[in-house]
Amino acid sequence: MQLSEPTFKHQSNLASYCRTGKLSTIPGIIRENVHHYRRLVYNVVDDMLQNAYPITHELLTAKEWEGAVNNFFTNHPCQSPQVWYMPKEFYQFLADTKHPLLKKYPFLEELLWFEWVEVELFMMEDKIVQADKSGNILSGRLVLNPEHHLLSFNYPVHNKNAKLIKISDKGKYYVIAHRNTEGEVIFTDSSPALIRMIEYLSESPLSIKELFNEFQQEYNLLLSDEDQKSIIRFFENAYKQQLIIGFGKQNDLI
C-alpha cells in the first residue's frame, strides 16, 4: 500500500528540513526540539566525510568545508545504504557540479580521489586469487595483487603536503595503490611503462621476460639494460610489498 498524501508529505518535510535546514509546517511538532534532528543527521554526514577526507578537511578553511558539506547534503540525494561508502558520493558530487573550490584549489579533485581510493582499498571486499607463495622473481610468472588501483595525477597529492602544493608542481605523477595482506594501503610512485606492465599482469600472470617482450612489441622499442634493471628492481620491491602476491602455477616453464 502507498502512503496517503499527508503522512508522506510530513515525512518528506522533516527529511527535507534535516537536509536543508528549511522547516515547512508540520502539525504537532515540538519546535524547540526539531532542530536536534538536523544537528544529528548533519553530524553523522560531517563525521563520515571528515574521516574519509582528513587532508581535505585540514586544507580547506572551516567555512569552505562547511559550505561544501552543506551544499552536498542539501542538493545530493545520498544513494548508499552503507554510510562508509557515502563519502565517495561527496567526491563525485563536487566533481560533477564543478564546485568552485575545485577552481580555487586546482589539485583538490585529485586530492579527494586520492583520499577516497585509500578508504575504498582499505575497506573493500577481499579478492581471492590463486598463487604460489614462493618462486623466483626473475623466472616465475608474477601474480598481481587484485586489490590495487592505478592512479595518475597532475599534482603530487600523494606525497606532498596539500597546503604546499603549487601550480609549479603541475606535471605527471603515476601511482600504484594496493592493499597488503595485513590490510594496509600502500602508495608507490610509478611510471607509464610500469603502469602498462601492471595492466598486462592484471590480464594474466607473466614473467618479467614476457613483460619486457609484450611492452617492446606494443611500443616498438627496445628497453635498455639500465631500464630492464630498474624494472626488475621495481618488481622485486613490489613482491616485498605484496603488490605481487606470488607466482603462477607454471613457474618452471620459462
Place this chain on the structure above:
Amino acid sequence: MVGIGYRKDFAEEFLQSNILDPSFIEVAPENWIGIGGFWKKQFLKVLEKYPLFTHGLSLSIGSPDELDFDFLRKVKVFLNETNSKIYSEHLSYAKCDNAHLYDLLPIPFTYDAVKHVSKRIKTVQDLLERKIAIEIVSYYTPIAPELKEIEFINMILEEADCELLLDVNNVYVNSFNHQYDAKAFIDQLPMGRVSYIHMAGHEKVSDTLIIDTHGEAIIDPVYDLFEYTMHQLKRDVPVLLERDFNIPELQELQIEINRLSAIKQSALKIKDYATV
C-alpha cells in the same frame, strides 16, 4: 545472555584480552556487508568466539520510498553467512525522497503509516524467511500524530505479526520527553512479542529533553525500569548493552554487563520462570 554492541573502537583490545566477556555481540549489517581487509579479519576472529545478533540501520522500514530489495538480499546473505541469531530494525525511517539520511527519523503516528509499515515488515519477513524484531525508537518530537505512540506501536506489532525489540532506555527517554509513565507504557506492550532487549545511556540536554546518545553509562532509573520490565516479562530474553560513543575502559562496560545479568537473574529467580 547479555551482549555488547561490537565497535571498531574497542575491537583490538576486545580480541586480545578477556576483560570484556559478553554472551554475544551485535553489529549493524550495513557496517560489515562487503567489507574485507583488516576489519574483515578482525570480524571473523570475533565471530569465532561469539554468537552474532544484528541490528540494522538503513532498511528504513517507515520510509515513503520503496523498500531497497537489492540491499535486503545482501542483508539476507550476510545473516546466513554469519549465522545471525536475530535481525532487528528500527521503527523509524532513514531514507526519504530517494535520499539516505543515516539517522532515525520518527514516523508520524497515523493510521495509514500503521498499514504501510506493517505491510513492509511482512514483506521483509517473507523475503528474509524469518521474523524480525522491531525497535521502539527514541523521538524528540511527534509528527502530525493521529494516534498515541503506544497505540501506533501495538497496532503495527499486531498487524505485521513481528517481534518487539524493547529498548528500555528508549522508553525511559520517550516517557521523559513526552511526559508519560514509563511503567504504564511497558504494561501496555505485548510482552509475548519481546524477543530482545536493549539497554543504553543517554544525555539530558535540557530540563525537558533527553537525547538518546549511547554515549554515557546507563543511569539508575533505567536499571530500575529494566528490573520492572524483567518482572513483567517473566522469562529470559537476550539483553544488549549499547555503547556507541565516548567508549570507556572495557572493565567499565563489563561492570554494566554484570549488573544487567544480576538484575535479570534476580528478577527471574522466582519459581517457574523459564530461563534460557
